[in-house]
Amino acid sequence: MDEVAVVQRRVILQAAFASAVLAGLAAFSGRWPEAWGVIIGTLVxxxxxSLLARNLRSLIAEHPKRAQVKARLNYIGRYFLTAAVLFYSFTAPTLNMYAVVVGMLLIKAVxxxxxxxxxxxxxxxxxxxxxxxERGDR
Incomplete structure (x- = not known):
């Protein structure tokens, strides 16, 4: 495994552990919408x-103009995915939207x-x- 993959895996495992702790605390206190929200947010x-890492690796070998177009499309696609999950969490009574946002921010926090x-x-x-x-002491 290359160094980038090792760091990526470490970050994902740390975020999953933090998510499990937060979701466990929420479930233990009886707040199931918050627990599911943190889990769903972290999965997204x-x-x-992972999509960002995979796309960046494939863009390095591309021609600059084509890489720029592909990067923009990937960026827009990831934004639509995030928007769809946030919209679903806003409309679904079984999820807490704020907990989904917390789960989505766990990767950045880690x-x-x-x-x-x-x-x-x-x-x-x-x-x-x-x-x-270095101080001049002898």
Whole structure:
């Protein structure tokens, strides 16, 4: 597996775990529309994320003009998918629309949390790094 596929799989698994925790908490408290909303939103976000990764890989080998057209069509298609799910969640009594939105944002939250964790880890390692020669101490 290449590095991109490994990162993609890690992000998807982390989002699925976060979704399972949120849906479990909602179901445990008896809020089934919220639980189903988080699950559906996360599944759509994972589908969008996977489609984006697959389409970007195929666009690299294309001619620039053709790649631009394909990228626009893929972008519009993913937006229509998102809009259809949001419209369905708005009209369906068994889903909470806000929970669907939370589920859709979980992929972004996982990516941002990972970046923040990496940034903090790097900064802390610089702070606690023992480098007397850099400070001029001998």
């Amino acid at each position: 976000a994972i589908l969008n994320f 990516i941002l949390a990972g970046a923040l964790f990496t940034f903090c880890k790097e900064r802390l390692s610089l702070i606690f790094q023992h480098a007397p020669e």
